[in-house]
Amino acid sequence: MRRKILSAALGAALALSAGPAAAEPVEIQFWHAMGGRLGEVVNELTDKFNASQSEYQLVSTYKGGYEDTMTAGIAAFRGGEQPHIIQIFDAGAATIINAPGAVYPVEDLLRDQGVAFDIEDYISGVRYFYADSDGRMIGMPFNSSTxxxxxxxxxxxxxxxxxxxxxxxxxxxxxxxxxxxxxxxxxxxxxxxxxxxxxxxxxxxxxxxxxxxxxxxxxxxxxxxxxxxxxxxxxxxxxxxxxxxxxxxxxxxxxxxxxxxxxxxxxxxxxxxxxxxxxxxxxxxxxxxxxxxxxxxxxxxFIGGAALFAMSGHEDEEYKGAAAFFEFLTDPEVQYFWHRETGYVPITEAAYETAKADGYYESTPDAEVGILQLKQPAGEWTRGYRLxxxxxxxxxxxxxxxxxxxxxxxxxxxxxxxxxxxxxxxxxxxxxxxx
Amino acid sequence: MKRAQFGHSPIPYLFVGPQLAIIVVFFLWPAGQAVYQSFLLQDAFGLSTRFVWFRNYEDTILNTVWLESAGFTLLFSALVSFFSIAVALLLAVRANEVIHAANAYKTLLIWAYAVAPPVAGLIGGLMFNPFIGDLYHLFNAAGWDFNHTRDGFDASFMVILIAVWKQVSINFIFFLAGLQGIPASVQEAARLDCRSDERRFWTITFPLLAPTSFFLLVINVTYAFFETFGIIDVTTRGGPGGATNTLVYKVYTDGFLGADLGGSSAQSVILLLMVLGLTVLQFRFIERKVHY
The missing domain is CATH 3.40.190.10 (Periplasmic binding protein-like II)
Known part of the structure; x- marks a missing residue:
């Protein structure tokens, strides 16, 4: 009898201590290659995301230049310590996309987690650059320039x-x-x-x-x-x-x-x-x-720059957080903030419209030239390359x-x-x- | 005849144990990994692996970029080693003769040793900057149409100059120590026999410095092969037109930047064998002439 009471008390204590533990946000690791001013903007984005919800805690880490970041990701993956999200540049895209099972395609990730996704929302010059041959988006364009x-x-x-x-x-x-x-x-x-x-x-x-x-x-x-x-x-x-x-x-x-x-x-x-x-x-x-x-x-x-890839081998709970971050990133206001602060082009039509409605291109017409160029007529050979x-x-x-x-x-x-x-x-x- | 044997005690093994462990963990094991990797074609993330025997070695040796790079590396190493040693020797002999403010000279000559190769490259890069570089302007003002961003010869000249500058000070320390180790009695005796400074240097001083020179030769060749990487990386990145692409820089670009692990492993194994071969040659043919 005494033992029962004891175990019940223990159980209650455990439940109590588990209470706050469950509310502890899930950590999402994000490795990027944005130094200097760009790095500051990434940190601001991170803070915005963390402040916008309480379930996930995004941890952004600067890993050096594009090549350094890719190499760090490769080494971490081989050691089973890969981050959830990694930024990979255009010339390195073939390396990560062709490695069988290194990434969780962003389009699948968003669909699996119930986030609405339509590739037509993205600006035409941006949309297929990090997609596979069937047009499925593998990496989400992050910092895109032209x-x-x-x-x-x-x-x-x-x-x-x-x-x-x-x-x-x-x-x-x-x-x-x-x-x-x-x-x-x-x-x-x-x-x-x-x-x-x-x-x-x-x-x-x-x-x-x-x-x-x-x-x-x-x-x-x-x-x-x-x-x-x-x-x-x-x-x-x-x-x-x-x-x-x-x-x-x-x-x-x-x-x-x-x-x-x-x-x-x-x-x-x-x-x-x-x-x-x-x-x-x-x-x-x-x-x-x-x-x-x-x-x-x-x-x-074509666009230049880099995209974000979700790396494989993580828990479903963590992928939910990664999907939440991707969703946050495609928000028009967030895109407009990124566009304005860094000079990179917005990746969605909606974000472009937001910038236009705000009168941004009336005060800084040169900022629009890149987007207009990416929106020029597409041809058979303008979606990108994968070598x-x-x-x-x-x-x-x-x-x-x-x-x-x-x-x-x-x-x-x-x-x-x-x-x-x-x-x-x-x-x-x-x-x-x-x- | 039977060799005399003493009873072995295990204690010496305990003493060398830690050292051996360090060698195995930090040198032999990674080197073994490189050799193993050099026989594989493997994607960067290690998800698919194929054993291909000598394919990576074939691809390396038959590649024109690699062959050009090997040629440049040999020339570069020979020039850097020769000039680093020659200039240091000259400075050491002169500094050794100075009576007034000798320590000030010596300290100033040793100073550059504290500079790391990438920093040396950065300083050199600034001095050769086409817009603000003093040396760049000096050469052009002197009538040399110098442009290291376009001309392979000029770029090679620049990296050799920086690499030599960086290395002279350490060689200087060794030569100065070597000179001070020559007994005064020997020098005085020589002075009685021969009045020519130059002749006395070549017949007395230089042979007595031979062990130092030989040691420095081995060290400098290794320096030129491997450690000049930092200088190349911050100044030319192997350009223009691949003119300053050393073998170790190519290992880095292919392996670290390009994620071709098998290819760059094969290249580093070949590089290792080259330096090993050179060192063996040096010991066989040059060390024989050195008297300790």
Whole structure:
């Protein structure tokens, strides 16, 4: 009898102590690659999410650059310590998506947890970039940007020219800018701007197998007439003093524009805030030019940046929290906050409408250019690409673009080498992931 | 004839035990993992694995990027080792002769040793910055059309210069200690026999410094192969056009950035064998000429 009373008392005590424990929020780990000001905004987002509900506690951890974050995620996964949500950049997407069972596709996660999901809610240029070949969203676009042309208004006025919409127009105004004492153009990311987006802008096929979405058994198509013509033109511009090549470093090419050595610069829609702080002159932003000879009207560009992936191997309770965070992130007000504070584009139509209704683009019209460019007509080849070992392929491109521009090899030789070496890497990737 | 044997006591094994454990856990086990991984094709997350024998080695050795990188690494290591040792030797001999304010000179020459390679790279990168770099402007003003962001030769020159600068001070410490270890009586005797400073250096001082020089050669080759990674990473990242891509930097870009574990493991095993081979060669052919 005494024992019964004792156990009942114990049970009651346990129930009491279990009471507060049950209310303890479930911890959701989120690893990201957003440093500096961007990191602060991520922390603000985290606080907003945690304040908005009491069931989950989101813990955001900065893991270094994109590559560091991916490597940290890989190491953690191998050790069984992976976070619930991880930010993976565009060139690393194939690595995580093709690893069998490393991620819980975001679309499935949201549906399983009863969160309404319609891929049509997302802006057309954003929607399929991190999707599989059936159009199922695997990673949720998080920080998305797109290449834009920035121009120094004073320099262009001095030369009496307008910002170019096509490369043909660029060729006409470049000599006038040179006369005014400027190198006409520099750009900061030749694989992203002058290769990947070059194909999307002109609706050109970039790789076999539906740009790599359908299979890892894929071959790259960079060695094509339009690319060779474009890079031959770039080399001519360089020799004529219309194009500045300040190495592969993003910052060095941007600095050339900031220090008024170049009159125009191709950067990211996300560069806007940084330029506002550093440039001592009035500048504007406009669309990435295209060759009229290749495509009469331009097509929408790809996004750059990174997406959020839910990693596999966690409890259902925790996935509920991850889904709640994804739902929170797609809220128009949250997206608008993110867009305004970072310069990244909003990912949903509703968020774009919210920003418009708030009059944001009337006060800062340049902030809209990136979204309008992403909303330009889609074509067969504008949804994105999925290529393995793409980080190494970009290295190959950097290498031979440098050699093409220094005149060590011809443009034709350069693309033959890029094609051969990229295809070797793609073979290796295929044998590693599907073999 | 039978070798004399003493009774063994287990106590010595207890003393070396911790050291052996450290070697096994921190060196042999990871190295073994790298060798094992180099025979596999495995996705980054370790979810699918295939044993492929020497496929990764074939892909490495037949790859033009790797071959160019290997060529650059050998040249780079030879130049960095030679100049680091030669400049340090010259400075040590000179500093050893100074009478006034000798300690101030020595301290200033040793200082740079405290600088970590990435920091050395950062400082060097700033001095060669096309917009604000003093050395960049100096070279261009002197009539050399210097541009390390475009020209492979200029970029190689820059990373070699930074790597040598960083390494000279440690070599300097060893040479200075070596010089001070040469007995004064030997030097005085030599001075009586020969008046030429230069000849006395090559016939007396240099041979007596040979053990130090040999030790530094081994250390400097290893430095040039592995530790210059930090300098390359913050200055050129292997560019332009792959001109400064050392083998260890390629292991990093393929493995750490590119998530190709099998390929980068095979590359590091080959790199390990290369350095091992070089060290064996040094001991076989150069050490014979060293008198202790």
């Amino acid at each position: 290449p834009l042309l920035y121009y120094n208004k004073d320099a262009l006025a001095e030369a009496g020219v307008e910002p170019p919409a096509t490369w043909e127009e660029f060729q006409e105004i470049a000599p006038k800018l040179k006369e005014a004492g400027y190198v006409a153009l520099s750009q900061s990311h030749s694989p992203w701007i002058f290769s990947e987006n070059f194909h999307s802008r002109h609706n050109l096929q970039l790789a076999t197998q539906n740009n790599g979405f359908d299979s890892t058994d894929v071959e790259i198509r960079y060695n094509n007439e339009a690319m060779i013509a474009h890079w031959s033109a770039v080399k001519d511009w360089l020799d004529a003093g219309y194009y500045g090549h300040y190495g592969r470093d993003w910052g060095a090419n941007q600095d050339a524009f900031v220090q008024e050595k170049t009159a125009m610069w191709l950067g990211s829609s996300g560069s806007f805030g940084g330029l506002q702080k550093s440039a001592q002159f009035e500048f504007g932003a406009t669309y990435l030019p295209h060759w009229k000879a290749v495509a009469d009207e331009p097509y929408g560009t 393995g070992f793409y980080v190494q392929i970009r290295e190959v491109m950097y290498k031979y673009y440098d050699q093409m521009l220094s005149g060590e090899i011809t443009v034709e030789e350069g693309f033959e080498k890029i094609e051969a070496e990229a295809n070797q890497l793609l073979d290796r990737f295929h044998d590693t992931y599907a073999g």
